[in-house]
Amino acid sequence: MEISTKMQAYQFKSYQGPAAFATVATPQPAADELLVAVMAVGLNPVDYKIQAGKMKPLMKAKLPLTMGNEFAGTVVAVGKQVTGIAVGDRVYGRPDHQHAGTLAEYLTVPATQVAKIPEKLSFTEAAALPLTGLTSYQVLHDVANLQPQERVLIQAGAGGIGVLAIQMAKRMGAFVATTASAENADFLRQLGADQVIDYRKTDFSQVLHDYDLVFDTLGGRALQDSFQILRPGGQVISISGVPTAALAESQQLGILKELMFAAASYPLQRRARAKQTKYQFLLMHPSGSQLKIISDWVTHDELHPVIAKVFPWEETGAAYDQLKAGHVRGKLIVQVQK
Known part of the structure; x- marks a missing residue:
């Protein structure tokens, strides 16, 4: 798979400012990281709380900042220290704050913060879970x-x-x-x-x-x-x-x-x-090992994702508008790539 040096990301440049699509450099994975082609992203209220600056007392961020805090996708490159995960694996996760920003065509994430997606789940279903x-x-x-x-x-x-x-x-x-x-x-x-x-x-x-x-x-x-x-x-x-x-x-x-x-x-x-x-x-923390437990529950029909609606990539703004309006049953998902 040929990986472009540039990609699209959904970012905001200032707190309380609007978010929009931007062309940015495709990141490169460190030795302990994966490069993932993002297929789907789950939206969460914390996303727009970060955008509004309400999370600044708890986390530092460098602007401009790509929105999104969970993802499902395909591994397209692995760092030299990574074991147990290979190019082509389907993975999902919630990155730490240093790697936050999942509404992008690609992202890098420590291998310890992801798990393999259960076979029974699609990318959109998996993105509703991390x-x-x-x-x-x-x-x-x-x-x-x-x-x-x-x-x-x-x-x-x-x-x-x-x-x-x-x-x-x-x-x-x-x-x-x-x-x-x-x-x-x-x-x-x-x-x-x-x-x-x-x-x-x-x-x-x-x-x-x-x-x-x-x-x-x-x-x-x-x-x-x-x-x-x-x-x-x-x-x-x-x-x-x-x-x-x-x-x-x-x-x-x-x-x-x-x-x-x-x-x-x-x-x-x-x-x-x-x-x-x-x-x-509680301020939750990323954990690939706990995601594996969640994966086991899904595999054994003990846990099921609930999705309210899937939005195409170009309608990311509309998806956040619906999330902010409230009364959503389950999760809203943005399909980044098909």
Whole structure:
């Protein structure tokens, strides 16, 4: 396969500025990296949060920045230190922040951050899994250590995170409640939800009690009210709320960020202590080994991607417009190449 020295990428040049297609140099893989021809990309709210500058306290980026944080594609070159992955392999992944920018015809990524795509999945199906799948797995398995018979509330069950988190939590043997609109209730029960609360009519904090875990994907008032439904010793794990000092320390963001996050999260930490519960914030990390676990679940029909719509490459902007408008069931995918 002949690889052009130039490629198209979907970038923004300034925070809060518009994104557009640009011609840029095709990257070259380092010794431990792959060069991947990108076939499909899953879109996520974090993409436009980065574009708006809202993630600057957590990550540094050099502008212009290519958008996109997960991908599926074909390996077209490998670094000399790479083993176990060859040219022609179909892979998917969520790159680290230094390699972020998946809405491009090619990308480089450390080989340790990808997994081979299950044979049963297309590129568009595989692109719906890396970021949302890893986030869900790390919340439920790594941080919460969710156990059989425990009770978990997963906010926004029909969203990109929710549709995978529900399936994972059920696989782990938990009782799963979720919030969603009434029109999504039957669909979410088919995914494994035991109780679906219509957020338009019912306040979840008034009907749920003695829960072990809340997986918060919303932040704001929903996050504040989550502590009311927990048993003593329960925990709220958020991906949309306020970062904590512990996160700043684990990410080595420096003492100033630790102090800033400690102050910002103090009201939530105080609320958690008052209820004898715990509040944590997760910033997911890439992991090829965890993607292999997700691949095994897919292979054995224990996990299924949910795709709302596939957009062609030239309609990337329209795809983000729909994502920002909300109420998307599952994931929006951009098909970069055929």
